[in-house]
Amino acid sequence: MVQVIKEGILLEKTAHDFESHGVLNPGAIREGSVVHLFYRAVKEGNYSSIGHCTLDGPHQIVSRDTNPILFPEFAYEVHGVEDARVCKIDDTYYLTYTAYDGMNALGSLATSHDLKTFEKQGIIVPQLSYSDFEKLLEKAGIEKEHYLGYCNSTSFIPERNQANLMWDKDVFFFPQRIQGKLCFLHRIKPDIQMVLIDELSDLTPEFWTTYLSDLKNNTILTPKYEHEISYIGGGAPPIETESGWLLIYHGVKCTPEGNIYSACASLLDLHDPKKEIARLNYPLFEPEYPWELKGEVDNVCFPCGTTLFGDTLYIYYGAADEQIAYASLSLSELISELKLNTIKDETV
Template sequence: MTRYAIDRLVFGPDDVDLTRSPLAGHFDAETYVLGAFNPGLTRLPNGNLAMFVRVAEALRQPIFDGHIHAIRWDAGRYVLDAWPLDLVDTADPRKFLIRGGRWRVMALTSLSWILPVELSSDGLQVVAVHYDKAIEPQGSFQCYGVEDARVSRVGDRWLMTTCSVSPERHSTTLYSSRSGLDFAFEDIVLDHQNKDMLIFEGLIGDRYWAQTRPLGDLYFAYPPGSAWRAGPSINLATSPDALHWKPHRQPGIRPHAATVTTARMGGGTPPILTDAGWLTLWHGVEPKEIVGIYRTYWSILDRDDPSRTVRSDHVPLLEPAPELTAPLEDKMYVRDVVFTTGIAEEKDHYVIASGEADLASRITHIPKCTFK
């Protein structure tokens, strides 16, 4: 059993109506929902919550005629690309690697778009599914999809970051809203591989702050005996307008050498201000098989200098919960993954939104006293 009294799946693959998908009618092949997961979360002016669910839509039969096929957006329509099976590695169900190059090249087994789902104020009931407000690719820089929305409210404006995927770049894109539901595209804001850009929910001084997580295949070693482990870390950046970002000189949250659970790490929820400082939830990954074990951890950052961690905890806040996905066993394709992506404040607790097993959207109520 999970450790929290309220901890459940609230939206999953069977809750998506693919007849209203942006992909519907574009090609003669059946699709299905591989996952409805990694939801951004925010409080709406009417008091309800809104999740922004990543819908990964995949081909029911991707392999035919000796090829594996991928979905791609192309100038306002969706098309299928065919790759010879003898040129690819399909070990990971989420993607396939194309052999023969001097560097790793991959394509996805699904194309993702963002579906706004309005929830009751406690996050436990679906009030409305806003297909008319879905966010889908609109340029060649998003031709393989729009992934993993994170939503922050800063003043009277909502800011959403997404990961946009294409052969051109693996970029972070920004959307903004005055209502919390209707988002308009702003621009590409990070032009390098960065999976987790999280904008702080409030200014520090007169500047926007964000956590970032640049990716790479090469990292330099910390000296022997260091408290830190070389690898992906959570960095910081600042901006005068939320569009133009400068990396911060001081590092943010780094993987700790004392535990293998942060062998890989990245940001989870946009930092929110508490009496103790900025509360941020993030994921750590323990190596296991192909995907690893994803867990959620937390840290408190100094309110004036977020590069300084006030306190943190190596005990997981959230762990994968196989009992929650047991009714969806026939749809499982990865395990051991909880990927926390949204947070909203209530009187004595936080409503936490996560992706569970890259399959469904999970809501957990976590008491505020947990972070004391």
């Protein structure tokens, strides 16, 4: 098994109003020796914004903003700007987040050229009611129970409320174009899907109708092992290695006592990332310490960001939806372990 060191708590809530009730789920990007963390900050009433701090190296805090860098401005995000992930493509930073209006949670995008000022590009995932999604699946001959069994708010779905949209979140981009195309992952429960486009303007309603009609072929990972058997979702932007794209994601196991969120790892083909090469058949790490077992939501390790210093991979994660912790491990050891769990060698 891969040796993972739980380094402990990195950030906690403060007396500042915007983060007085919790900090969690940080996106991360390294620029030289400086690491930027863009984390979800929660204030009273469960309203979220994105806070920002910088680190010298992987963990030494050198600055922390006293106001959010991104906050609700539009109707589609009035209740929350949540769970940032960030990467750089060419000269542009792509910061994705979940926009929450109190009912709907949808993947959205903001871009920047300096990590200081961001321009919101709006929602970039499909905006369909569950009722319309169901009709589309039926028309395409897709097993609707596979998706509609994962209602995010059960009181809405039986009524087929048109205002309740299909949740689509955990969105983030690959840090470079793949075969000349922008590539991002997203999550329609219970799986992880992939989008390839020439430009953001391609994301039209017509595009999504065609895409969702072929949803099975646009799905790259499905729940497989016991620790992720209920559903999975994206974690941090993929990391390019000689052996493939390393994907750190989260897996969920639903139990009578509540859901258990673990960090997981998979390896995708460098040239065709829709092809999964390998996957750990055990959680990379899971809740075990007090700060992960008890909090706003118990039993949560939710990775959103990584940085690499030499061969050491640092993973930043939300701990029990209340604090930010980080873990470290050897990248080469993880890749070697993944190669022992290649898809073609599986017998399960």
